[in-house]
Amino acid sequence: MIQLRAALLLPLLAAAPLAPDRHAWLEEIEGPRAIAQVKEWNADAAKILTASPGFAATRDRARALLEDDQRIATPNTVNGETVLNLWQDGKNPRGLWRAASLDSFASGKPAWRVLIDVDALGKAEGKSWVWKGADCRAPRYDRCLVSLADGGTDAVVVREFDIAAAKFVEGGFALPNAKTNVDWAGDDALYVATDYGAGSLTTSGYARIVKRWQRGTPLASATVVGEGIEKDVRVGTRVFNDGGTAYPVFERGVDFFNSEVSHIAGDRLIRSPLPTDAEIEDVLDGRMIARLQSPWQGRAAGTLVAYAIADVVAGKAPVIETVLVPTARQSIEQVAAGKGVVWVKLLDDVSGKLVALTRTASGWQAAPQPLAANSTVQLNAVAGVRDLAFVTVEGMLTPPTLYAVVPGVPARAVQSLPARFDASAMTVEQRFAKSKDGTRVPYFIVRKKGVRGPVPALVHAYGGFRAAQTPTYLVEQPYRAGPVALFQVERGNAFVLANIRGGGEYGPAWHQAALREKRQNAFDDLHAVAEDLIRTKVSAAKRIAISGRSNGGLLVGVAMEQRPDLYGAVIMGSPLIDMQRYSKLSAGASWMGEYGNPDVPADWAFIGKYSPYQNVQAGKNYPAPFIYTSTKDDRVHPGHARKFAAALGETGTRFYYDEAIEGGHAAGADRLADAQRAALIDAYLTRELSSSSASTSAPQAARVRSSR
Known part of the structure; x- marks a missing residue:
């Protein structure tokens, strides 16, 4: 979800003068003249x-190369004891959405069950469907809200899908094509931010209003959860599931990097104590984990912090905990909570690192996880029922390997790809250029060994x-x-x-x-x-x-x-x-x-x-x-x-x-x-x-x- 900040009032100023645009007709997306050109x-x-x-x-x-079946079956999500994956190859260019048990996937021998054949679905319905993801109902993960885009737009249609039956739910939740943000609000309700008609969108074209939609009722009767103003970027919700408990938040976007975040407590919205440019990451043990983008309460920008959600909902001033402080050469890129661990993917001089964080009586403890040095690390998915993360490690000349990582034990390779080209004659190195103002700018260069420029x-x-x-x-x-x-x-x-x-x-x-x-x-x-x-x-x-x-x-x-x-x-x-x-x-x-x-x-x-x-x-x-x-x-x-x-x-x-x-x-x-x-x-x-x-x-x- 885009993060936002309360906008400052600007003085009334004349707009920048617009020069005549002889090519404005090319902005007509489907205009016959534009398409002909x-x-x-x-x-x-x-x-x-x-x-x-x-x-x-x-x-x-x-x-x-792009359609080769010898590719990593990257886990999109881990829902309880199930791994979900979208698989694309030459026979299935739009993809197979499929499921495997967590144990079979972690063993490197997943037993896949196809849930949706996106190509076949598009052919049957006369649509050019492109997969846009699914959000599944926790903690049972039996129903999912599937998003599909005709031709690959950001606008999607949303339909309720039954995992066990592997089919869409007849009479289930369904939303028409729009730039929609949707989350489960319980077993039989949704938080829906979408196009509700005239005046319901921001100037950016995203939803301005979030409503709670109860199953069996018309969308028009849904109750308002929160709303923004037309000049906001967007509004939406996020629901974090922690040990079977759902922690929903409402986010009112004011600009791209700033949000007014509020916890949803019944029919109340209770503002988070975080600064509006902080990035909400996940929830563990009832604590909201967030990343600072500017200095706050004596903590440096980039610091990972946490607070107890229950204190905020009860009207108490929460204790802000410092979770992780990156060095000047580091950057936190990804954060995800498992059963009892917060997993953090760091960049260290643009090289990937993985850290497992646990909360103890003396504070948060960081345990670096040993992975290949000088590599790119991607935190693919985290299990919520176990302290288990799936991580891809690769380099420009090193094919990807998917690892299952458990704190305290060596990472285990789940799937490794064979080399797709001969890298023995190639070399990769990191260099630094000096910019106009003296800043050191890193770059990586790959070329054949011995090549003279x-x-x-x-x-x-x-x-x-x-x-x-x-x-x-x-x-x-x-x-x-x-x-x-x-x-x-x-x-x-x-x-x-x-x-x-x-x-x-x-x-x-x-x-x-x-x-x-x-x-x-x-x-x-x-x-x-x-x-x-x-x-x-x-x-x-x-x-x-x-x-x-x-x-x-x-x-x-x-x-x-x-x-x-x-x-x-x-x-x-x-x-x-x-x-x-x-x-x-x-x-x-x-x-x-x-x-x-x-x-x-x-x-x-x-x-x-x-x-x-x-x-x-x-x-x-x-x-x-x-x-x-x-x-x-x-x-x-x-x-x-x-x-x-x-x-x-x-x-x-x-x-x-x-x-x-x-x-x-x-x-x-x-x-x-x-x-x-x-x-x-x-x-x-x-x-x-x-x-x-x-x-x-x-x-x-x-x-x-x-x-x-």
Whole structure:
């Protein structure tokens, strides 16, 4: 759930003046004229790139890698004595939702029972269903609220599902398509935050009202639990289950990073004593566990704290307990409570660590769990009935291994993947670049041993929303164009993962260093990594490609305009581009805590300096970007990508464009779509980073037909 903070009252200021937008028609998501232009751009790029030597073989290999049955069956959740998993492969691109006993799964030999065949369900119902998760009724876990999206949007339909019968409940709970937040409020009631009609949504397009819906009654008669105001980001609930007891909270989102959190006690809402920017994590032994994002009561930002919920509900001032204090080089990334243990996944100089925390008479005790050093650790799921966690450990050259971890005993491998490529000839190392203001910026680099530079380099970065970028196996990196990184390294090129400011690699301060008016720090960090690659002769100017999705798409859009001398290729996925209108498109208003409000002149003064759409200039030698998005992306509006392509085309700048019809913000509804896009990107990189002049070898067909 998005975290929020009470907004400060701003003086009444005139909105930033809007320049006439000749490309506003491209914001019409399904507009016939806009779709015709998208199809033309798609065809232009496909004609060029699919004709590249070896394209079909690259696409087929990408698909084989992405759909290979030899993959970790990652536990999505552990419900009591049952493990739930969504399995996708070549035969089941949308997935099989299935269940196995906890014992069989932990033994490494799960006996799976299929609950829902998502592909078959979509075919039977004439829908392009994409799985969006399930919330099951605790502590019996016999009924689940299943969320499905037609085409992969953030908006979902919700239906009640019977686990034992493996079918949807006839006459059970059901909610129509909307951006819905739903939780169980007992055996026969739900907390529902959804679109209730006119006036029930925030300006961000999310629910403004939470109601309690009793089984057997119409949704229209549901009683209000809590509500926010229209300018809030969203409202919703979370229900934490601890030893059979449910602890529900109501969250009123004010901006992306701040929430007014209240405990639900009958028909009362009782405010949490935590600061509004604290992140609620879980409940153990009746204690709310939370992570601080700013200093509070003498505790540093990043500290994990706890308090007794019963004291707050009773009107008492709770004792705030310090659970864990990370060092200056550490960041807490994941927190989950088991039966008697709080599991914490840390980053330590961007390397993963796992810690088990227990509460004793003398305070909270931390026990580091021995796992492979210099690896990425993912806390997949935690059992609530045992002190057992499932953790994936991997590296860029090391295939994933899923471990079952119990405090005090060596971790046991549940499933290990064989190597998917020959890593013996490759090397990975961590380096540090110095940014413009002197900040040390870490990055990882993978390349073949003994390769002498300069060679083409693909640099991926994100730099926002506290989201750390950690090194994972090269075969499949969902936010890094699938196996493209592997293909580049095998070809003798370099792949770089940059840990720039704005993410969560070093805790709250690392994120806050690139907030709002400090955004330029993230851009400077990316430039610094590129310059370090040149300084160390790994690569050379104009032979560096940069890649980013969503906020990362904004990052690389800015970078190509600020430093066209550095970059030879730019991969922009589902990008934010028009920062003057971003808060009015799809879910954009929810991100003003990150970027600022463009309608406030003081904010537009710094946003306008970097907004890619407003800063496109004729006569600049921009690299030709590969821009991809999805028509059904209801988070970052596809108009951003479309309008940027149009603006570039007007200046004579070449570009490649790929807009998937389905897939939502992920830009691909299944692995086949991901493989096609990976092959397109690989062909694009080969074309644009070749030693020959791309500006003369690339056809002009990718320009916009602005006279439409």
